[in-house]
Amino acid sequence: MLHRLEFLDLQAFILVAELGSFHEAAQRLHLSQPALSRRIQKLEEILEVELLERTTRRTRLTPIGTDFLPRARRMIEEYESSILGIRELATHQKGTVTIACIPTAAFYFLPSVIRGFSEAWPGIRIRILDVSAKEGLERVISGEADFGINMFSAQSPEVSFTPLLKxxxxxxxxxxxxxxxxxxxxxxxxxxxxxxxxxxxxxxxxxxxxxxxxxxxxxxxxxxxxxxxxxxxxxxxxxxxxxxxxxxxxxxxxxxxxxxxxxxxxxxRTIGLVRSNSHSISSTAQLFIDMLLERWGNSACT
The missing domain is CATH 3.40.190.10 (Periplasmic binding protein-like II)
Structure with a gap:
């Protein structure tokens, strides 16, 4: 809650600084002037400086306020860009899928799935950890890998196994x-x-x-x-x-x-999909898993 209030206080400060008027800024923000004044006062108390000089006729920035204004704008820009980044992740425009895969299976299972996945979601990067069965299991359990492709013999109570191929x-x-x-x-x-x-x-x-x-x-x-x-x-x-x-x-x-x-x-040996029982699968990784199962899920008994 504190970070959200600070963000709104920054917005209020920037608007007052740009308009030079509490009255106009309050109208833009749909706030009363006393409420706007409290936001600015709270921001100044947090920073322990005076940002604005208020007179009966006009409002202007103090020297410290002048220095702080571009910093406040950068904070707002970074916040908005991070929100945009989260939205891109949610809509699968960006992101990374990390797969811990035994090397032999990497060549066999992954190229065709990666090709189709990259065509569907070109902004999502694929990171393959081609490691031993034991190490692959550890990477999935620790959460370093979203999921793994591994042997059935390399199992643990901390993961679930979905067979793909004998x-x-x-x-x-x-x-x-x-x-x-x-x-x-x-x-x-x-x-x-x-x-x-x-x-x-x-x-x-x-x-x-x-x-x-x-x-x-x-x-x-x-x-x-x-x-x-x-x-x-x-x-x-x-x-x-x-x-x-x-x-x-x-x-x-x-x-x-x-x-x-x-x-x-x-x-x-039975090769299959390994997922952690304690770490949730990201929606981006789930997209890859769905495509992997669609391609190989019917081969488990062959």
């Missing part, structure tokens, strides 16, 4: 590897080859290890990298094979990489 794991091979043309891949085929894996704290690695351990399957994890893209680079160099989500693989027309289906037990 992503099976495949065997990544170089095109000249002996297993490329084998009619059917068995787990026993992979016991002696060098397996390129991601670090043990990766959500993908945890999912893979847990599934194989439950079935008593032991593979030769020879190389360990931090990122799935690095493991593909090593596969392409002929250093080994990798088991990774199909989403991470390049297209079928890639010159040197091939994907083969794995035997049972089938390993797959």
């Amino acid at each position: 992503d099976p794991f495949v065997l990544a091979l170089r095109s000249d590897h002996p297993l490329v043309d084998k009619p059917r891949i068995e787990w026993s085929d992979l016991e002696q080859v060098r397996l390129i894996t991601v670090s043990r704290d990766s959500g993908n690695r945890i999912l893979l290890d847990n599934t194989l351990s439950a079935e008593g399957i032991r593979l030769n994890s020879f190389y360990e990298v931090q990122h799935l893209s690095t493991s593909l680079g090593l596969v392409e160099s002929g250093l080994g094979v990798a088991i990774l989500p199909r989403m991470t693989m390049p297209g079928a027309d890639h010159d040197s990489l091939r994907a083969r289906e794995l035997p049972k037990p089938r390993i797959q």
